[in-house]
Amino acid sequence: MIEIRGLTKKYGDLFAIKDINLELAKGDVFGFIGPNGAGKTTTMRILATLLNPTWGEAYVAGHSIYTQPKEIRRIIGYMPDFFGVYDDMKVIEYLEFFAAAYRIRGPERRKICESVLELVDLTYKREALVTSLSRGMTQRLGLARVLLHDPQVLLLDEPASGLDPRARIEIRGLLKELRNMGKTIMVSSHILPELADICNKIGIIEKGELIVNTDVESVMKQVRQQMVLKIRVADDMQSALAVVSSHPSVESAELTGKDITATLIAEVDDPSELAAALIGAGHRLTMLKEDEINLETAFMALTKGITS
Numbered sequence: 001m002i003e004i005r006g007l008t009k010k011y012g013d014l015f016a017i018k019d020i021n022l023e024l025a026k027g028d029v030f031g032f033i034g035p036n037g038a039g040k041t042t043t044m045r046i047l048a049t050l051l052n053p054t055w056g057e058a059y060v061a062g063h064s065i066y067t068q069p070k071e072i073r074r075i076i077g078y079m080p081d082f083f084g085v086y087d088d089m090k091v092i093e094y095l096e097f098f099a100a101a102y103r104i105r106g107p108e109r110r111k112i113c114e115s116v117l118e119l120v121d122l123t124y125k126r127e128a129l130v131t132s133l134s135r136g137m138t139q140r141l142g143l144a145r146v147l148l149h150d151p152q153v154l155l156l157d158e159p160a161s162g163l164d165p166r167a168r169i170e171i172r173g174l175l176k177e178l179r180n181m182g183k184t185i186m187v188s189s190h191i192l193p194e195l196a197d198i199c200n201k202i203g204i205i206e207k208g209e210l211i212v213n214t215d216v217e218s219v220m221k222q223v224r225q226q227m228v229l230k231i232r233v234a235d236d237m238q239s240a241l242a243v244v245s246s247h248p249s250v251e252s253a254e255l256t257g258k259d260i261t262a263t264l265i266a267e268v269d270d271p272s273e274l275a276a277a278l279i280g281a282g283h284r285l286t287m288l289k290e291d292e293i294n295l296e297t298a299f300m301a302l303t304k305g306i307t308s
């Protein structure tokens with residue numbers, strides 16, 4: 001759905017983006033991560049055909065940004081990081097206005113507006129003035145707006161920025177719903193955990209260069225060379241820690257909160273002998289599970305020494 005080759009944008013001597021290569025298939029959710037000024041917006045604006053690159057190629061669903069921008073605009077929904085809303089419009093009027101701009105006419109228009117409102121959970125605000133909405137609601141309205149023409153590809157620039165934790169979670173839920181609808185999504189953020197459980201691919205951009213471009217699973221594999229376990233017993237944790245620490249399958253172990261966190265030596269990927277040792281030593285084992293690595297830990301390990 002998206003193919004980018006050697007994409008570069010220069011402002012004078014500054015490379016806003018430099019030699020970006022990327023391919024996304026239908027249904028991919030690409031988390032585009034990078035600090036402020038790294039080049040995320042530039043990349044998205046070029047894909048949205050709002051900005052010309054200095055050189056390089058980009059295609060959306062096979063359409064070139066140079067020769068078929070109209071076709072691309074029909075397929076994409078681009079939500080910029082900052083967008084204006086019109087002061088004296090009600091929510092439903094705002095959507096109808098944009099639906100008209102997309103040439104959605106007749107009774108269909110109202111139906112579509114109502115259904116996107118429902119999707120972003122704003123039906124109860126349909127008669128409210130757009131200026132009265134909270135930032136989280138405004139972001140959801142912005143999403144509703146880019147969904148009006150049922151685009152296959154969504155380019156979402158920092159949809160969760162400036163939101164409180166609750167509103168962030170709502171946006172995440174919404175993105176999951178869109179993912180389940182089969183949309184191809186490029187979503188940017190400068191905060192990685194925000195995207196952790198939504199995307200299947202991630203790209204990390206630093207000073208205009210895509211320094212990491214991979215699928216989430218292989219990031220996890222790359223980082224997870226050794227198995228890490230979380231262990232809990234219903235009796236004496238200190239004596240259980242002693243058993244774990246001295247077990248030949250364990251490289252290191254420590255007490256972390258209510259659990260013991262144990263890292264196994266590299267060759268061991270079966271914790272059953274350790275479990276047997278704990279039970280054999282008379283401990284009442286209540287939990288022994290593989291610690292779930294999160295994308296944030298993976299990110300830190302992956303970019304160690306690359307990003308500053």
Ligand SMILES: Nc1ncnc2c1ncn2[C@@H]1O[C@H](COP(=O)(O)OP(=O)(O)OP(=O)(O)O)[C@@H](O)[C@H]1O
Pocket residue numbers: 011014015016017034035036037038039040041042043081190
């Ligand atoms: N019109 C412009 N003229 C000159 N420099 C620009 C222009 N637009 C962007 N830049 C520069 O290009 C670089 C990339 O900017 P871009 O907006 O793509 O970053 P970003 O990753 O989206 O950052 P943010 O998270 O702050 O939106 C920055 O150094 C920025 O200052």
